[in-house]
Structure formats: structure tokens, C-alpha cells
Amino acid sequence: MHAGLQIKLLELTRDGRVVSLNELARGLQAAPATLITEAEDLRSKGLANYHQGRFKLDTRQRVMLAEELIHAGRDPQKVSRFLAWQEFEHFAVLAFEDNGFDVVKHLVFKTRSGRREIDLLAWNDTFLFAVDCKHWLRGLPKSRMSAAVRAQVERSMALARKPELLVKFGVTRLDRRRLVPMIFTLGDPRQTFVDGVPVVSVLKLLSFLYGISPVDESLRSFPVKGVGMASLIQGNRSPNLIGVAQRR
Numbered sequence: 001m002h003a004g005l006q007i008k009l010l011e012l013t014r015d016g017r018v019v020s021l022n023e024l025a026r027g028l029q030a031a032p033a034t035l036i037t038e039a040e041d042l043r044s045k046g047l048a049n050y051h052q053g054r055f056k057l058d059t060r061q062r063v064m065l066a067e068e069l070i071h072a073g074r075d076p077q078k079v080s081r082f083l084a085w086q087e088f089e090h091f092a093v094l095a096f097e098d099n100g101f102d103v104v105k106h107l108v109f110k111t112r113s114g115r116r117e118i119d120l121l122a123w124n125d126t127f128l129f130a131v132d133c134k135h136w137l138r139g140l141p142k143s144r145m146s147a148a149v150r151a152q153v154e155r156s157m158a159l160a161r162k163p164e165l166l167v168k169f170g171v172t173r174l175d176r177r178r179l180v181p182m183i184f185t186l187g188d189p190r191q192t193f194v195d196g197v198p199v200v201s202v203l204k205l206l207s208f209l210y211g212i213s214p215v216d217e218s219l220r221s222f223p224v225k226g227v228g229m230a231s232l233i234q235g236n237r238s239p240n241l242i243g244v245a246q247r248r
Contacts (some may be wrong), residue, residue: 004028005038006069009048012081013057022105063132064089067098076202080186087117088135092184096122096131104169111158120184121169126214128166128177128224131157133184142190146181149194153220156181160222178214178221196220199230 008027012019021039025032032053039055042048048063051058057065064084069079083091092198093103108117122130132152158178159165167174181197183189191200197220200208212219 001187004045005035006042007074007079007153008066009042009055010062010065010069010079012076013062014082014084015056015057019055024055059087059090063087063094066091067094072204076186080202083135085133085135088186089133091134091202092120092131095202096120096129099206100168101129102122107159107165107169109159109162109165111161116155116158118159120138121159121166121171123171127180127209127212128171129160129180129182131182131184134183143185143200145189145191145194148201149181149197152181152183153195153197160224163224165222174224177224179224180219180221193218199241214233 005024007029008024009019012024012027021032021035025035029034032248039048039050040115042065047057047061049058049061052212066079066083066087070076075151082089089105093105096103097176101124101143103168106117106119106123110116118130119133121185122129122131130152130154132148163174166177171177183197184205184234185199186202186222188201192199192204194210198208198212229236
């Protein structure tokens with residue numbers, strides 16, 4: 001495939017733009033005829049809608065294209081910078097799902113002190129993560145990173161007190177669960193842990209998931225507390241839910 005074609009396609013199709021083969025060729029300084037085979041290959045793989053010399057990519061196709069580029073060895077930061085914030089969040093969902101996690105997006109709930117929202121709730125048989133997605137290209141100053149971590153810790157503590165909400169979305173074995181707050185970033189962070197909270201970049205997610213231990217006492221986590229599990233499973237209580245969470 002022509003070097004940079006997929007990257008250029010991500011760049012030019014932002015905000016729902018339709019891009020012609022000629023425009024793509026100009027951006028790559030290549031002859032349009034040399035790109036036709038590659039364009040058809042992208043279409044056959046479901047990575048682009050290509051018809052009569054024009055490209056249109058929906059959000060999922062753009063995220064899938066970014067994911068394929070990273071799997072092929074391209075720099076995750078260079079790839080992901082062409083994704084909008086919402087697309088980056090969707091990219092995070094796919095990253096966790098690809099590693100065997102169930103995921104709920106935009107989990108919104110009420111507490112006594114107000115409304116709270118968790119970007120992603122991701123869990124498997126071992127871990128339960130409350131994930132805050134940050135579309136950051138560069139490392140933040142320590143003060144801003146600490147503020148982001150404190151806010152995510154507060155949200156995670158509040159969610160850990162609402163087992164009925166976790167049951168609603170299919171999280172099991174709550175009596176043995178601990179909720180781990182996490183910051184998921186686009187760029188590599190200056191600190192990989194802040195006050196026991198992991199700050200994980202796109203590039204490092206896989207190594208983090210396979211390198212972390214559920215019994216690591218340095219990992220900040222909160223036991224799931226609340227009413228008895230039996231009554232929750234029987235539906236005797238309804239979750240205090242005010243937003244629509246999207247389970248994939």
C-alpha cells in the first residue's frame with residue numbers, strides 16, 4: 001500500500017468529509033491511478049466506503065482504520081491525533097474489547113453531591129476499571145494531571161457505593177470486586193501512576209493489562225459496597241440512573 005495513504009485518509013475525512021481519489025492523490029503527491037487498487041482493498045476490508053472515486057468513512061471505519069495502522073506498527077500518537085474526542089473514546093472501547101473486556105460507555109448516575117459520569121466502565125473476570133478518557137497529545141503539567149486523577153478517584157468512589165448500578169449492566173461477583181480508577185490518554189504521560197491511579201497511554205494499554213496484578217497493594221482501588229447482592233439480583237431495588245449507558 002502507498003506509504004501514508006491510510007494516515008492521509010484519516011486526516012482528510014475528519015468531520016464527516018467526503019474525499020475524492022484525486023484529492024487524496026494530491027495530498028500524497030501520487031498519480032490517482034496508482035491508488036485505485038489500495039482504495040478497493042480498503043473497501044473490501046470494510047475500512048472505507050469507496051464508490052465512483054470518492055471516499056466516505058463513518059466513525060467506526062475511522063476507528064478501525066486507526067486501530068489497523070497501530071497494529072501494523074505506526075505511531076499511535078500520530079495515528080490517533082486525527083481522531084476527534086468522541087472517536088478517541090470509541091477507540092478506547094475497541095481497545096478494551098479487543099482484550100476481552102465488557103464495556104459500558106457514559107455511565108451517568110446521581111449522588112448526594114450531584115451528577116457523576118464515568119466515560120467507560122470496563123471489566124473482565126479479574127478487573128473492574130472506571131476509565132476517564134483524555135484526548136491528550138502531550139504530557140500534562142503535574143498539577144493538571146493530579147487534578148484529573150483526584151476527580152476520577154472521587155467519581156470511582158461514588159460508583160463503588162452503587163452496586164445496583166453495576167448489576168444493572170451485567171457486572172458479576174461484586175462481593176469480590178474492587179473498582180480501579182484509570183486515566184486513559186492519547187499521549188504518553190509523564191507519570192504512569194499518580195497517587196496509585198494508573199495513567200495509561202494508547203501505546204501502553206496492552207502491556208499494562210498483562211503486567212498489572214489484581215493483588216498489587218500499590219494500585220488504588222475501592223471495594224464495591226452497598227445493599228445485599230441477593231436483593232439486587234432479584235430486582236428489589238432500581239438503580240439511580242439518569243443517563244443512557246451504551247453497552248457494546
